[in-house]
Amino acid sequence: MQAKPRVLQAAINAIMPLIVYSWAKVSIGQMADLSVQFTFALLLDDSNDGRGAGMESFFQDLVEHLHRPQRNAHYGPFCSLSLFRSALDWSTCAHNHPQFLRRLNGLGQFVGASLFPGTQARERELMLQITSAMPHLEHFEIFVNDVGSVYQEFDRVDGQATLVRNYVRCGPQVSIKEGLDHIASDAIARSEILRRAFCDNKDMDPHVAARVEAFYQGYFTWHLSDPPYRLRELGDRGGDSAAARRFRDYLVAGAQAAVDAEHWAYPSIAVMAEA
Numbered sequence: 001m002q003a004k005p006r007v008l009q010a011a012i013n014a015i016m017p018l019i020v021y022s023w024a025k026v027s028i029g030q031m032a033d034l035s036v037q038f039t040f041a042l043l044l045d046d047s048n049d050g051r052g053a054g055m056e057s058f059f060q061d062l063v064e065h066l067h068r069p070q071r072n073a074h075y076g077p078f079c080s081l082s083l084f085r086s087a088l089d090w091s092t093c094a095h096n097h098p099q100f101l102r103r104l105n106g107l108g109q110f111v112g113a114s115l116f117p118g119t120q121a122r123e124r125e126l127m128l129q130i131t132s133a134m135p136h137l138e139h140f141e142i143f144v145n146d147v148g149s150v151y152q153e154f155d156r157v158d159g160q161a162t163l164v165r166n167y168v169r170c171g172p173q174v175s176i177k178e179g180l181d182h183i184a185s186d187a188i189a190r191s192e193i194l195r196r197a198f199c200d201n202k203d204m205d206p207h208v209a210a211r212v213e214a215f216y217q218g219y220f221t222w223h224l225s226d227p228p229y230r231l232r233e234l235g236d237r238g239g240d241s242a243a244a245r246r247f248r249d250y251l252v253a254g255a256q257a258a259v260d261a262e263h264w265a266y267p268s269i270a271v272m273a274e275a
Helices: 005-022 028-045 058-064 077-092 099-104 108-114 120-125 127-153 163-170 176-199 206-225 231-236 242-257 269-274
Strands: none
Touching: 005 028, 005 206, 005 269, 028 108, 077 108, 077 120, 077 127, 108 127, 120 127, 127 163, 127 176, 127 206, 127 231, 163 176, 176 206, 206 242, 231 242
């Protein structure tokens, strides 16, 4: 897989904060492995080259784990299998997707499984709670990302489908606003389920609850503070309504919690290229 240094650096700068925010409960080594995986995914998702010659070995490399062979060593057999299956589904599904295919290319199972490293015995002990968390995390990850991406992707000219636009295309006389409202309602519902079932549930194992809550908070922080989503621009254009003022308050909170990718991913690609 080939990418220009500036494109690769931009992808690293986008992914590193996501991992720091949302996988705050895992080790530094696991953060590094996950950063590589999601950087690969971002580069592929944003590619406009029609899967050119530089992508010829990507699928085989993904299957054989050549780019990060130690990644699955952090996990028990169930979570390791889920990581593999989700990556496999994501790399082979279509971009023009209704909700079923959207779940495949959202890496939702990968996200859910990657939050719970541990031995086989520990995985077996927490199996019920892990398998309860993963379906909710899968939907949460997708719908929050689609809501957060609407403004950024609205004026794209590359023709890539989005879930909002697919609702408009597939539904009978559905407007852009109605499609966005539908996805926003799903995102809110999934957020509330995660909060009630895991973060506020005293019967939940603290190990599972802490990781779900860290991802829940970190994923929102990433969308609020990551420049490519252009949410600060959206907030500036929101006028002086109560909703716009509240949204800007969230943006300020996200900026206060933000991290500098250069403090976590170094040396830079430019420095390594010059070495």
